[in-house]
Amino acid sequence: MRLLSFLLVCSLALTACAANISAANETPAPVTLQLSTSTPIPASPTAPLPTLTLTPSATTRPTLTPSATARPLPTPDAEARNRRVRLPILMYHYIEPWPARANAIRKNLTVRPNDFAAQMAYLHERGYTALSPYDLMDALALGKVLPERAVVLTFDDGYRSLMDYAVPEMNRYGFAGTVFVVTELMDREFDAYLTWSQAEALYTQGWKIEPHTKTHDELAGQSRDFQLYQMLGSMQTVEAHIGIVPRFFAYPVGKYDAVTLQLARELNLWGAVTTAPGRWHTLADQYTLSRVRIDGQGTLDNFVAGLEGDLYP
Numbered sequence: 158m159r160l161l162s163f164l165l166v167c168s169l170a171l172t173a174c175a176a177n178i179s180a181a182n183e184t185p186a187p188v189t190l191q192l193s194t195s196t197p198i199p200a201s202p203t204a205p206l207p208t209l210t211l212t213p214s215a216t217t218r219p220t221l222t223p224s225a226t227a228r229p230l231p232t233p234d235a236e237a238r239n240r241r242v243r244l245p246i247l248m249y250h251y252i253e254p255w256p257a258r259a260n261a262i263r264k265n266l267t268v269r270p271n272d273f274a275a276q277m278a279y280l281h282e283r284g285y286t287a288l289s290p291y292d293l294m295d296a297l298a299l300g301k302v303l304p305e306r307a308v309v310l311t312f313d314d315g316y317r318s319l320m321d322y323a324v325p326e327m328n329r330y331g332f333a334g335t336v337f338v339v340t341e342l343m344d345r346e347f348d349a350y351l352t353w354s355q356a357e358a359l360y361t362q363g364w365k366i367e368p369h370t371k372t373h374d375e376l377a378g379q380s381r382d383f384q385l386y387q388m389l390g391s392m393q394t395v396e397a398h399i400g401i402v403p404r405f406f407a408y409p410v411g412k413y414d415a416v417t418l419q420l421a422r423e424l425n426l427w428g429a430v431t432t433a434p435g436r437w438h439t440l441a442d443q444y445t446l447s448r449v450r451i452d453g454q455g456t457l458d459n460f461v462a463g464l465e466g467d468l469y470p
Contacts, residue, residue, distance in 0.1 A: 229425065230294070230298070230404075230425065230427050231294065231295060231298040231299050232298070233297075233298040233299070233440060234298065234299055234300060236300060237297060237298050237299075237300075237440050238440065238441075240296075240297055240300065240439065240440065241437055241438070241439050242293060242296045242297055242303070242437070242438050242439075243436050243437050243438075244288070244292075244293050244296070244303060244307055244308070244309060244436070244438060245308050245309070245436045245448075245449050245463075245464050245465075246290070246293075246308075246309040246311055246430060246436075246446060246447070246448040246449065247308060247309065247310050247311060247448065247449050247451055247463075247464070248311055248313065248430075248432065248448040248449060248450045248451060249268060249273075249310070249311065249312045249313070249323070249451050250266040250267065250312070250313050250314060250316070251266055251267040251268070251316050251318060251453070252267075252268050252270065252273050252312075252316075252318060252319055252322040252323040253267060253269070253270065253316070253318035253321070253322055254267075254269055254270065255267055255269060255453070261454075264453050264454050265452050265453050265454055266453060267453040268451055268453045269453065270322045270326075272453070272457070273322060273323060273326060274326050275457050276451070276457065276460050277326045277327060277329070277330055277332065278330075279457065279460070279461065280308060280330070280332070281329075281330040281332075283306060284305075284306050285304075285306045285307060285308050286303075286304040286306065286307045286308070287307075287308060287309070287310055287327070287331075287332035287333055287334065288303065288304075288307050288308070288309050289309060289333070289335055289365050290309060290311075290335060290365070290367075290404075290405045290427070290428055290430070290446070291365070291404065291405075291427065292307075292309075293309065293428070293438060293446075294427045294428055294443065297438060297439065297440045297443070298440060308464065309335065310327070310332060310333075310334035310335065311334065311335045311336075311337065311407070311430065311448065312334055312335070312336045312337070313337050313369060313407055314337070314338070314339055314350070314369060314373070315336050315337065315338035315339060315342075315343065315350050315351045315356070315369070316349060316350060316351070317348070317349060317350055317351050317352070317355070319336070319351065320351070320355055324359070328362075333362060333363035333364045333365075334364055334365075335364065335365040335366075335367060335405070336351070336356070336359065336364060336365070336366055336367070337367050337368065337369035337405075337406075337407035337430075338350075338351065338356060338366060338367070338368065338369055338391075338395065339369050339370060339371070339372065339373045339391075340368060340369075340370075340371050340390070340391040340394040340395060341371040341372045341391075341394075342372070342373070343356070344394065353398045356398065356399070357398060357399065360399050365403075365405070366395055366398075366399050366403065367395065367403045367404075367405040367406060367407065368388070368391035368392050368394070368395050368403055368406055368407075369391070369406070369407045369409065370387040370388065370391050370409055371386070371387050371390045371391045371394070372387065373409045374387060374409060375409050375410055375412050376388070376408060376409065376412065376413055376414070376416075376417045377408075377412040377413055377414040377417065378414060379416075380416075381416050381420070384416055384417055384420055385420055388406065388417075388420055388421075388424060389420075389424060392406075392424065404425075404426055404427040404428070405426065405427055405428050405429060405430070406421065406426055406428075406429040406430075407429065407430050408429060408430075408431060410432065411431045411432030411433065413429075413431070413444075413445075418444050418445075421444045422444070426444070427443065428443040428444060428446055429443075429444045429445070429446065430446045430447075430448055431445050431446060431447060431448065432448065432450065433445070433447045433448070434447055434448070434449065434450065435447025435448070435449075436449065436466070449463045449464065450463075451463065
């Protein structure tokens with residue numbers, strides 16, 4: 158009888174230990190996002206980016222999971238280290254009329270439809286070809302010959318007004334662009350931003366849809382977990398909707414740190430764009446690619462100067 162009691166106690170103890178071990182190995186609680194109570198959801202494309210507060214669990218640590226749709230970075234050839242490529246990457250935000258009472262910052266970020274039409278017409282008349290960041294990386298790594306006059310048209314944040322003003326003008330000349338989207342704002346179906354069905358339609362037309370984080374929070378100075386959540390999370394969302402792993406990334410407000418650059422490598426990104434000015438690129442700068450900012454208050458002459466400088470007569 159005493160032996161049976163002893164065995165029963167041991168059995169109960171082992172069961173409890175197994176339960177504790179199982180609980181410890183459970184998947185951590187998911188990261189949750191909460192809207193700041195002080196910031197309303199934007200009702201129109203003239204509203205600024207909303208503030209989203211990331212509240213990760215203390216045990217949250219997203220993992221890097223390779224995807225079957227991932228295309229690896231082209232293996233650089235023997236000349237890649239010394240290769241420099243001139244390819245202006247134009248940076249746009251809003252393409253739409255200036256909103257009422259817009260301040261200087263908003264005007265700088267907003268190229269009006271007539272100005273944008275004139276810029277696209279200039280590119281067409283001068284024989285420019287609109288490429289993607291993938292073409293740039295093929296040129297840097299493999300020596301792919303680019304057209305003599307080429308440009309990359311990028312649009313940050315993914316505002317819905319692109320569909321009304323930018324896309325029709327670009328279609329007129331057969332141009333396609335690259336949109337860096339803020340995936341959480343699209344998931345929440347904010348009026349100011351592209352819907353996923355619109356993004357998918359653009360992709361089928363030859364556009365590239367690439368991530369710009371989930372919530373447009375600055376990455377520099379944040380923890381590795383926070384940055385990984387923003388970068389990998391937005392990549393996975395784009396992949397879920399578009400069907401392929403995105404290979405380029407745009408840092409919010411152009412800021413990054415050593416952690417950001419390390420994650421870019423670990424996530425097998427081909428490259429990432431900043432807001433730093435420049436037209437020349439090397440493979441060593443693949444995660445800090447420069448761009449040409451198009452000022453909404455600039456003239457067509459300013460546009461041409463930023464695009465060409467003294468390269469062409």
